[in-house]
Amino acid sequence: MPHDRSTPTPNRRRMISLLCGVVLTGTGLIACSVEGSGDRVSDQSNAQSSPAQGREPVAERYGTEPRVLSDVDRSGIEVSELFFPDAPAAVIATPEPAAQQRGASIALAAGLPLLTATGTNGPALAAEIERLGAGEVLAVGGAAVELPETVTVHTDDGTPAAFEALTGRTPNPVTPDNTPVGLLGQITALNAGDLLGAVPAEDPVVADTGAENPTGTETAVGTEPDSPTPSGGNLDRLPTRDRDKGRAPLVLAAPGTGIAAVATARAAGADVEVLEYADPRVSEHSLELIRGLDGEPVIALGQLFGDSEHFTRTTELARTVTAEQPGGGQLVFPGRRMVAYYGHPSGGALGIMGERTPGESVAHLNELVAQYAPLSEEPVIPAFEIIATVASGSPGPDGDYSNEADPEELRPYIDAITDAGGYAVLDLQPGRARLIDQAKIYTDLLKLPNVGLALDAEWKLGPDEVPLQQVGHVQAEEVNEVADWLAELTADNNLPQKAFVLHQFQLQMIRDRETIDLEHPELAFVLHADGHGTAGDKFATFDALRQDLDPRYFIAWKNFIDEDTPMFTPEQTMEITPRPWFVSYQ
Structure with a gap:
């Protein structure tokens, strides 16, 4: 029970010390987008800090107003619905960190959405695969989802060889930064061949080729490149998607944002900024990004940003308020203690x-x-x-x-x-x-x-x-x-x-x-x-x-x-x- 001070003394003294938090610094970002019908991924440096003059417009489907995709279950479905009108394939991973990291690496290299199988969202995943029109699904980490018979399910064994077979990229091992901001920041900066958590084939990151799918056809990818595979044959390469007309908008993430949400936005070609706190006013860099939008929308990933009305208000304050806190910035916390x-x-x-x-x-x-x-x-x-x-x-x-x-x-x-x-x-x-x-x-x-x-x-x-x-x-x-x-x-x-x-x-x-x-x-x-x-x-x-x-x-x-x-x-x-x-x- 809390200490009971039911008889306070008149002379007792009170004092409050406010400790403040982290000041955000922007990460250098590399956007991933799929061009043409091939599997090539283009590197696109972050240019959101300046107005969009001379750049192609943001695609109409993103609208014009700030928006929050709450992604409450961290499945990435809500993000996939907005950023991918369609896709020939999708990656579905279990929630375990290793599966999420590997799934993100593959999805980014192939320019495909990453979805998370939470164990209770099977119908929602199946509906999203059907909406996308995806004929192929790669299951990572033993993800098992009942999908339509028209969908072929391939099982990833977690080896570098499988990554290369799936993406056509020689894997470049990247050690995960397991801090919330660090890992999300790594995902925003992945190059097409980077493989988070990559390990030698004899010690695979995700070693489970026994995922069951009662309706889809199963194939195992990468267990032994030269060995026979189950019916349907080995998947030579994940299909990729033609690039959209129009750009993706600026996207904000923060601790608490799901890996699948960030990876899916990046795979669609969006620049993603990982903030240390879920508010666009958290640093001078994030303020500059908002002030440089020039009428373009901004999308926030995760319920910690509040609802869309709240987020719209924070972006308005970021643009209009000029007075600062002691030491700079608009927020009381974080930024100082x-x-x-x-x-x-x-x-x-x-x-x-x-x-x-x-x-x-x-x-x-x-x-x-x-x-x-x-x-x-x-x-x-x-x-x-x-x-x-x-x-x-x-x-x-x-x-x-x-x-x-x-x-x-x-x-x-x-x-x-x-x-x-x-x-x-x-x-x-x-x-x-x-x-x-x-x-x-x-x-x-x-x-x-x-x-x-x-x-x-x-x-x-x-x-x-x-x-x-x-x-x-x-x-x-x-x-x-x-x-x-x-x-x-x-x-x-x-x-x-x-x-x-x-x-x-x-x-x-x-x-x-x-x-x-x-x-x-x-x-x-x-x-x-x-x-x-x-x-x-x-x-x-x-x-x-x-x-x-x-x-x-x-x-x-x-x-x-x-x-x-x-x-x-x-x-x-x-x-x-x-x-x-x-x-x-x-």
């Missing part, structure tokens, strides 16, 4: 940030940032989480049990962290007030490109509640109200993405969390785990809060200077899995 001090200008009783002047706090914080810098692959920047509204034990003149700071009182700290190249987050402890009403007090500060917002549900009270008597809570509906307003403010003022931080250390603190609307590309949703105590207590809270958490949240972690026993060192903090993007000190 943040280490923050938490507090209020009134003094140290409300957090470490208030123990010093703004300039002194920045200098002190930068010493801590320097300890984190060598532990992170991403730049680490300083941050302040400033308590803008402070929960109070008395109702005050407005009766809401919360004292709202004058925005100008907070500005010196925002100016100091801005001058240091850092980020500021305004924290709301609303008492009985409505969160949206308090957020609007700080509209002018939130119009700054490096100022985000945090909601502190611990201090959100019911009509008969007072601070320190219970742990508060907020309904998802009220969170959505603030998120809608903040996203609109961000968009209307042409601002880069804003951090939207939700504090939580008990499950009850954010009611119906699963109904929070995350479809705001203007916001980076951050879940801040606020548990304190022993390491066991903190991890119990951390693990409970992450149960069933939408992967679109970025994780934040808090180190309590006085209440943790002992407080985690920077090294220990950065060893937490998943590694937090925002680390705060209170």
Whole structure:
């Protein structure tokens, strides 16, 4: 169970440190397309970074609007449907990594779609083979699918000799980079003879020639080139497809995109860019690609890009927003990690940030940032989480049990962290007030490109509640109200993405969390785990809060200077899995 802080102390200090992620760099890409009726594959360098002047137009079937192919089952069928109006043959592989890599190598060399047999999608695969009009299917990795009698199924034995027989290319062994980005990037850069995971014939990558197909004719390819083969004879060469009229569009992929989806798009002649995060704003390179489309469509592969409406909005923001985050870029995360001090200008009783002047706090914080810098692959920047509204034990003149700071009182700290190249987050402890009403007090500060917002549900009270008597809570509906307003403010003022931080250390603190609307590309949703105590207590809270958490949240972690026993060192903090993007000190 998570650590229960049902009796919070008025002097306990909070701080949030945001750790940010990877900055994308573009990969040099080589597109694969089939020309004429032969099996020759042409190398086509990536030219998507500049407008399409002087190039043939994108084929009409791709439309003109940004689009997401979610490929939920990672079968590649949805991608094949768009990129291949027809094909004389197709490659079907099992989901195992070795089969996927080999299937991708063959499909790219032959210019054919790669499909994945998931074990439950047999009818969908059969329907796609029929739609393609494919008369030949190569089964890789023991893939077994019931296909029409008119389809001849050949079984690949995984040897280099079979690859050469199937593609007419002498195999060039390529060692797979088994990181998600690395492997997908390798597939986008494969040359026609490259064979991922290639090994000597005596130790085949995929050694299974016993795939069964009750209706199709089976032949084994490459087991022993000179030996007799089953009925139907050996497949001398996979048939290839004539090149389409018109180009394929720019395609984006990211960790979570299926291998079959990337290989199929590449085999159709598309340039595929593998992003380190599923958002076209993730790097300067990806921003340049979107801005250089000149009215042409862009296709995203994988459900992590959101639906087509969400993706269209992110591409629009990529084209129109010019303001940047500290250190550059449009996204809060990934791209940097943040280490923050938490507090209020009134003094140290409300957090470490208030123990010093703004300039002194920045200098002190930068010493801590320097300890984190060598532990992170991403730049680490300083941050302040400033308590803008402070929960109070008395109702005050407005009766809401919360004292709202004058925005100008907070500005010196925002100016100091801005001058240091850092980020500021305004924290709301609303008492009985409505969160949206308090957020609007700080509209002018939130119009700054490096100022985000945090909601502190611990201090959100019911009509008969007072601070320190219970742990508060907020309904998802009220969170959505603030998120809608903040996203609109961000968009209307042409601002880069804003951090939207939700504090939580008990499950009850954010009611119906699963109904929070995350479809705001203007916001980076951050879940801040606020548990304190022993390491066991903190991890119990951390693990409970992450149960069933939408992967679109970025994780934040808090180190309590006085209440943790002992407080985690920077090294220990950065060893937490998943590694937090925002680390705060209170």
